[in-house]
Amino acid sequence: MDRRLFLQMVGAGGLAATSVACPRFLSKAKGGPEPPAPFGIPTSCELCPNKCSVLAMVEDGRVRKLNPNPENPKSRGMLCARGNAAIQQVYDPDRLKQPLIRAGARGEGKWRPVSWDEAFDYAAARLRVTRDKYGPEGTLWSSTEGFQEVFFKNLGMAFGSPNILRHPSLCLASVNLAYSVTFGTVPSFDLLNAKYVIMAGANRFESIITPDTMDLIGGVMERKAKFVYLDPRFTVTASKADEWYPIRPGTDMAFILAMIQVIISEERHDKVFVDQWTLGFEQLAEHVKGCTPEWAEGETGIPARDIRRIAREFADAGHRAVFYAGRRSSWYQNDFQMRRAQAILNAIVGNWDREGGMVPNRKVAKGEFLFLPWDDPKASRVDEIEKAFPLASAKDGAYLPLRENVLKGKPYPVKAWMIYKQDPLNAVPDQGKTLRMMEGMDFIGVVDIAMSDTAWYADVVFPESHYLERTDPIEVMPGIWPAAVLRQQVVKPIHDTRPCLEIAQGLAKRLGLSDYFDYTIDQWIEAEAKELPVENGLEYMKKHGVVAFSEPKYGTTRNAVYRFVTKSGKIELFSERLQEAGHDPLPAYAAPAQPPAGRYRMILGRKATMTHAALANLPWLHEHNPENDLWLNAGEAARLGIRTGDLVEVSSTAGTVRLKARATEEIRPDCVFMLHGFGKKSPWLRSVHNVGAADAVLLETAWDKVSGNAAMHETFVKVVKV
Amino acid sequence: MPKNPTRRYIMVLDSRKCIDCKACVVACKAENRVPLGRFRNWINAEREGAFPRLRASFDPEQCHHCENPSCVRVCPTGASWQREDGIVMVREADCIGCKYCMVACPYGARFFNEETKVVDKCTFCAHRVDRGEVPACVETCPSRVRTFGDAADPKSPVHALLEGRRYRVLKPQTGNGPQLYYLL
Ligand code: SF4
Ligand code: SF4
Ligand code: SF4
Numbered sequence: 001m002d003r004r005l006f007l008q009m010v011g012a013g014g015l016a017a018t019s020v021a022c023p024r025f026l027s028k029a030k031g032g033p034e035p036p037a038p039f040g041i042p043t044s045c046e047l048c049p050n051k052c053s054v055l056a057m058v059e060d061g062r063v064r065k066l067n068p069n070p071e072n073p074k075s076r077g078m079l080c081a082r083g084n085a086a087i088q089q090v091y092d093p094d095r096l097k098q099p100l101i102r103a104g105a106r107g108e109g110k111w112r113p114v115s116w117d118e119a120f121d122y123a124a125a126r127l128r129v130t131r132d133k134y135g136p137e138g139t140l141w142s143s144t145e146g147f148q149e150v151f152f153k154n155l156g157m158a159f160g161s162p163n164i165l166r167h168p169s170l171c172l173a174s175v176n177l178a179y180s181v182t183f184g185t186v187p188s189f190d191l192l193n194a195k196y197v198i199m200a201g202a203n204r205f206e207s208i209i210t211p212d213t214m215d216l217i218g219g220v221m222e223r224k225a226k227f228v229y230l231d232p233r234f235t236v237t238a239s240k241a242d243e244w245y246p247i248r249p250g251t252d253m254a255f256i257l258a259m260i261q262v263i264i265s266e267e268r269h270d271k272v273f274v275d276q277w278t279l280g281f282e283q284l285a286e287h288v289k290g291c292t293p294e295w296a297e298g299e300t301g302i303p304a305r306d307i308r309r310i311a312r313e314f315a316d317a318g319h320r321a322v323f324y325a326g327r328r329s330s331w332y333q334n335d336f337q338m339r340r341a342q343a344i345l346n347a348i349v350g351n352w353d354r355e356g357g358m359v360p361n362r363k364v365a366k367g368e369f370l371f372l373p374w375d376d377p378k379a380s381r382v383d384e385i386e387k388a389f390p391l392a393s394a395k396d397g398a399y400l401p402l403r404e405n406v407l408k409g410k411p412y413p414v415k416a417w418m419i420y421k422q423d424p425l426n427a428v429p430d431q432g433k434t435l436r437m438m439e440g441m442d443f444i445g446v447v448d449i450a451m452s453d454t455a456w457y458a459d460v461v462f463p464e465s466h467y468l469e470r471t472d473p474i475e476v477m478p479g480i481w482p483a484a485v486l487r488q489q490v491v492k493p494i495h496d497t498r499p500c501l502e503i504a505q506g507l508a509k510r511l512g513l514s515d516y517f518d519y520t521i522d523q524w525i526e527a528e529a530k531e532l533p534v535e536n537g538l539e540y541m542k543k544h545g546v547v548a549f550s551e552p553k554y555g556t557t558r559n560a561v562y563r564f565v566t567k568s569g570k571i572e573l574f575s576e577r578l579q580e581a582g583h584d585p586l587p588a589y590a591a592p593a594q595p596p597a598g599r600y601r602m603i604l605g606r607k608a609t610m611t612h613a614a615l616a617n618l619p620w621l622h623e624h625n626p627e628n629d630l631w632l633n634a635g636e637a638a639r640l641g642i643r644t645g646d647l648v649e650v651s652s653t654a655g656t657v658r659l660k661a662r663a664t665e666e667i668r669p670d671c672v673f674m675l676h677g678f679g680k681k682s683p684w685l686r687s688v689h690n691v692g693a694a695d696a697v698l699l700e701t702a703w704d705k706v707s708g709n710a711a712m713h714e715t716f717v718k719v720v721k722v
Numbered sequence: 723m724p725k726n727p728t729r730r731y732i733m734v735l736d737s738r739k740c741i742d743c744k745a746c747v748v749a750c751k752a753e754n755r756v757p758l759g760r761f762r763n764w765i766n767a768e769r770e771g772a773f774p775r776l777r778a779s780f781d782p783e784q785c786h787h788c789e790n791p792s793c794v795r796v797c798p799t800g801a802s803w804q805r806e807d808g809i810v811m812v813r814e815a816d817c818i819g820c821k822y823c824m825v826a827c828p829y830g831a832r833f834f835n836e837e838t839k840v841v842d843k844c845t846f847c848a849h850r851v852d853r854g855e856v857p858a859c860v861e862t863c864p865s866r867v868r869t870f871g872d873a874a875d876p877k878s879p880v881h882a883l884l885e886g887r888r889y890r891v892l893k894p895q896t897g898n899g900p901q902l903y904y905l906l
Pocket of ligand 1: 083209
């Protein structure tokens, strides 16, 4: 590790240039090498994956208020509504307060509060029975992103199961794979300094991603970068865009290919860059020949003259133009190829590793705690990912294909399911199928802080301590402004709860796996802190909560000797790797199926106060979204005789729900939309239990062909007034 | 403005940057223990047009900490009062809950707090300001819509903003002299 590359913490001199969006940050710039320790206990938010830095104000052992910690350049000195509401999770009367074992039928809601010993003994015994009968591969371990997820995953692996299933295939696996195949890495987008931004498949002002959301405001509103936005819905993001196009869903790729066609045929691409750094330009030029703006107009509904103009403007902005990747989303069965098309468009204008363009992520170094390794599992994965999606990440698995296999008992039975911090019943399309999969399990154990729907159908529920009640591993956040953060304990657990590590250890002990978990969280973070680029890393982290780079670095990969981590060492416009795997080496467009008469495409999205299913129950957020409703274009609603507030029945091949209608101008006539997080089955989520409806009930099973990522926009629904 | 004030706290809002994310609203709720269903600050959303020609804008609002606060004028007990630095306050002990001030406020900034049984509203987080901090809504806003500062201090960032940009205030005709400045 070249320490010279590494900064220095935030607050060191020379920071000022990067701090446009962050005045508090600036004010600390002149104070000398170490900024004064902040007021409050620094920790790191867990309400979404952004990991913003927080200062917890504690009074009499109670968290009184959470304030943003301005030292983290990634969170830019802010805390969103969700982050602010986190205190309500700690003191939520509906929280899980001690371990529970199911006493009645699954889902009946009869629970027996038990001691931790009893819960561990019970779960370990059931896991052993499953292992004896079906082998360790008869168990499934699924989790979502989180600082302690590592301990849960490790327990599954030490247990010998190949079936470790993480969240990316419900989220950003297709994006990551597409950029990796093209550039050998997944870059960030320098929205703060971009001059021209196109965004599709991302609603960045409502689904907040740090620092992108704040930088987009900084870049677009303050510096007047041009901002073009494609979305079938008129979102807050649309309202801030210079141009909004309600594109026909599923046709983004046609728009992008036409842009590429214009840029290449008018020779507006960055020739020097393309010659030097890319592979397959000739094939690309040939491939897009027929993709004229006129053709794309027919597909997308966006006028050809606009597409042509946008392509020209984009190319003229050159290395300060970005087609933003979008994240945490996969919409269609060709999602991977659509993202590939974006990546290629970005590549040919030469925005790679430039200020205002795409920038490869840097990382803050950290150490690692070395623990005893376990043997690799003997069985192969139940989702057969190596066969079906050879390019996808086998470490993460593919959720929907996995569920299909488990339901069929193929290639072998899976009979026990351990779940950490995840609510598959709401996070995974086709709730009915997930329920059937749960019914087929001999044992289900859930670790969570609240009684999610999934926990409600479990056999054992292990209550985890809240993020403000525990210390987690140090987490590295790669990016243009990379940081490492510590989530440290702020208050004592108020109930009989434990951090995930201790839950893993409790189970490991009874499963004969203690040797692999022979450490404490303090030993773990000490080892990590040793390599941080600051003196007395751990002490520094406890005092500041974050270590970060002070300044972006552009162009480190633009040198004669750099090799991209691809087969050819170049940016692969044409990908042999894809061809060998039996996929299109260049993104080939196929028009999406159109809803048959009388049906609508169901589209998903988020709101700043409501992203994850777990947040809907927090009163300070709930009061802004008391109930979800079905957005239906006003003209269509009139045709169907539906008025705002009417109860409607919405059905797909996967299921049927009832909720209120909202007749609105703010959506295309061929789509409907509902907010995520409602219609919960668990009565312990009082404010959203049976309130509104769950999108997961309606969504059908479909996935992207290359990455296996769930395709969330492939469902057509019928709407009738009841 | 008061004659030769030593301090005059105001807020400058760049509404164009507001993304209606409600971070400010939730932060205020947390900071000031505002009961559910009641708000010291809020976002006025305006939406208009027909598909696909649509427009939406978001204006954050709260107590304007008026120069000539009508709420203070009508308060029979002196519970509503104005600090030297311009911040308009409600003294809980003196409020009898008559709600005259709520009627008198042209901005609907006040509400009756059922938990404390007195009239409540934004205080510019005076307790934070007195510690040298900014109001909770200002600190937390992802878009940096809000700038809080001392209009009497030429070095305050609010000064530079008001000098460099055009602005408006809401309902200037009331004569209340509102101190939330909206940049144009
Ligand atoms: S964006 Fe909001 S919820 Fe996510 S980590 Fe940051 S403050 Fe927390
Ligand atoms: S906005 Fe209303 S409550 Fe606030 S000072 Fe003016 S009159 Fe009084
Ligand atoms: S926090 Fe800022 S952007 Fe969000 S609603 Fe409030 S003023 Fe608007």
